[in-house]
Amino acid sequence: MDDIKINSLISFAGYNWRVLDIKGNAALIITEHIIDQRSYHDAYKDITWADCALRKYLNGDFYNRFSEAEKSRIIPVMNKNLDNQWYGTKGGEDTLDKVFLLSIEEVVCKYFGDSSSNLYNPNKSQRYWFHKKDVNNSKRIARLESTVGVWWWWLRSPGRFNVRAAYIHGDGNVGIQGNNILKGNASDGRCTGGVRPALWLRLDM
Template sequence: MKNYEIGSILSFGNYNWRVLDIKENSALIITENIIEHRVYHDAYKQITWADCALRFYLNGEFYNTFSATEKSKIVSVINKNDDNQWYGTDGGVDTKDSIFLLSIEEVTCHYFGNSSSKLYEPGKNQRYWFERKDDNNNKRIARFEGKTGVWWWWLRSPGRVNLKAVYIHGDGNVGIQGNNIFKGNISDGKCTGGVRPALWMKFY
């Protein structure tokens, strides 16, 4: 059994992954970079993580890119899908996932620094995003594999309405109001959001 530490980088499948958490003989890992761009859902309609196209892709086509040996190391988990903390938007039912996106709470309270005060006690000027001066923003910045520049990436949590999903802006700020699930953010010329899959992996 290899000795992994939180923050270390490991190779699994075709990608490099960062260790976010360790429990017993398993590690929560997320791809170090954005690995591709996809829409959250393939139609503009009210949707939650449980029924979105991106979830089915990650647990289907993407999951099947792993070898049988690699699949045996992936742990299926039950993910809780909370309502949006600012807007009360329905987060949907709990889901059983082999591969998933992180939630807003996981990203802002646990694995990329603690910005919980901004999530649960927003300032009067916080309407759509966290504060741009949040000290933890730089921890959330992600590159697109093989490309220059920084790019935004999806979380699984619902945005202001169920036509939007929360995202991490290119500067690491949290877009809690969300981007369009079907068209992403047309204004920045990068219509579909970045994907950083996460999963629990057995050490052996």
Template structure:
């Protein structure tokens, strides 16, 4: 197994993002469903949001016993938003999680850290539309280009960072509950954000 490989695990196809010791960090190759970040209109962080509860509960339980034994719980750091200072919340131990803005911007989809660390006066909501790494972050749901959630907080704690359909980073965030947009997915009629779960997978013994 190597970084960049595609593998099948459970019901889904995944892409290998990183390898450490005897485990691989994987993310679903495509968006697998749409889901609100939280189920109420209130200040929220990843630690307490309903999407985290769903991924580590109902979604995790879709895996069989053997597959569950290969999913490694990890401690995730949840930093404050670098542009707006909104709280990232408590560190969390997760079986299944969303990637953070740092992981997507600086590590696993090319290095666009300069855009995170050196915000220009013209940048209010997004990173650079001409970022050469945007294409690596684009994803689809049911054959259509769509946006997907990260776990990091947006410009306030009623928003979460997302990846725009063109791969640009929406660091200001979209609303975590009943996101207000007239852009709806062509096949679902829903405007909710896409979900690309990530997890650390233990190598299967030969």
């Protein structure tokens, strides 16, 4: 495992994952591509990450696709779920997750370059997302695995209201106002954002 470095790609459980962080013998990894399209929740009502359907799916049906050997390498982590920095929308209680989505802070300040100035010092014209000229946008762009095109993907953080969740736009911009957790413009009426699961993986096994 000596060749595993931050920003390198590794294969695990049939997916390609990008290494975002390494602490001791564990690595934080996220799927390189968007591997699914789902709504954030299964009902249109105020919700936070702690109680949403997408968290239940990732820590239930999705997690159970892993073999027992693979599960033994996944390290549960206590995630902080902060309030939305622009709108003050409640992020909800901290959660113990095996598999999770990244938060606004993680994609903006830590793992895809540092755009914290946009997060903590919005100007009056910023209501929905960050600047189109943010130099880190290109680092957050993700391709939908089943196609050649890019797509937007969910974050676990709340949007402007608790019927919205933050997301990364197809051009890599940060949609801090959020998309609707369920209602959308698709023919079936559902707002199906991209899913890029993240997890902490034990490396010494």
